[in-house]
Amino acid sequence: EVQLVESGGGLVRPGGSLRLSCAASGFTFSIYAMSWVRQAPGKGLEWVSRIVGSGGNTYYADSVKGRFTVSRDNSKNTLYLQMNSLRAEDTAIYYCAKQVKNTGGYDDYWGQGTRVTVSS
Amino acid sequence: DIQMTQSPSSLSASVGDRINITCRASQGISNYLAWFQQKPGKAPKSLIYAASSLQSGVASKFSGSGSGTDFTLTISSLQPEDFATYYCQQYNSYPITFGQGTRLEIK
Numbered sequence: 322e323v324q325l326v327e328s329g330g331g332l333v334r335p336g337g338s339l340r341l342s343c344a345a346s347g348f349t350f351s352i353y354a355m356s357w358v359r360q361a362p363g364k365g366l367e368w369v370s371r372i373v374g375s376g377g378n379t380y381y382a383d384s385v386k387g388r389f390t391v392s393r394d395n396s397k398n399t400l401y402l403q404m405n406s407l408r409a410e411d412t413a414i415y416y417c418a419k420q421v422k423n424t425g426g427y428d429d430y431w432g433q434g435t436r437v438t439v440s441s
Numbered sequence: 442d443i444q445m446t447q448s449p450s451s452l453s454a455s456v457g458d459r460i461n462i463t464c465r466a467s468q469g470i471s472n473y474l475a476w477f478q479q480k481p482g483k484a485p486k487s488l489i490y491a492a493s494s495l496q497s498g499v500a501s502k503f504s505g506s507g508s509g510t511d512f513t514l515t516i517s518s519l520q521p522e523d524f525a526t527y528y529c530q531q532y533n534s535y536p537i538t539f540g541q542g543t544r545l546e547i548k
Binding site: 356358365366367368371380381382383416421425426427428429430431432433434 | 473475477479483484485486487490491496528530532535536537538539540541542
């Protein structure tokens with residue numbers, strides 16, 4: 322059974338940093354791309370970032386480019402999102418999602434999310 | 442960026458109804474279109490991929506159609522558990538984008 326468990330969310334002040342983790346199990350983690358998608362309170366889904374299976378290529382939404390960094394440790398079956406220079410508009414639930422291919426495709430499984438609140 | 446526009450934004454329907462939700466892409470995306478269902482307080486759930494392929498384990502009451510720029514999600518014989526918010530997503534090119542969502546409510 323595929324399981325994705327996010328952690329690392331919390332309350333952080335504007336300008337601060339946070340690192341999210343997504344622990345994966347139930348599939349061969351290293352051969353699938355992974356993504357982060359967020360949802361601000363009462364709003365829709367917003368794609369944030371993607372990393373291919375090898376970790377060699379990464380992609381970002383313009384809203385986070387230069388501030389967020391996605392990475393993965395395939396030996397630990399874990400996906401990360403390093404978030405720096407956080408802003409109030411980054412407040413959201415952050416979901417990790419598994420893609421169906423090494424290089425991308427659609428999201429077939431999602432974690433339950435971790436909440437990030439950016440506030441002074 | 443490819444903009445995805447869903448209609449309607451909200452929809453009231455009765456148990457047993459058949460409904461359609463449409464999604465229009467601002468440029469052609471072939472069939473790189475997915476549909477997701479999200480219930481309050483829960484993570485999204487994959488329903489349809491490649492515009493018309495049913496995700497494993499999803500009930501056959503859900504179906505998708507379309508190609509290029511215009512797509513439709515159809516749900517037949519609505520049941521109470523189907524009332525949720527539905528999102529389309531294009532994965533043809535980066536940045537990946539979602540529609541704004543369609544909230545399906547019980548009439």
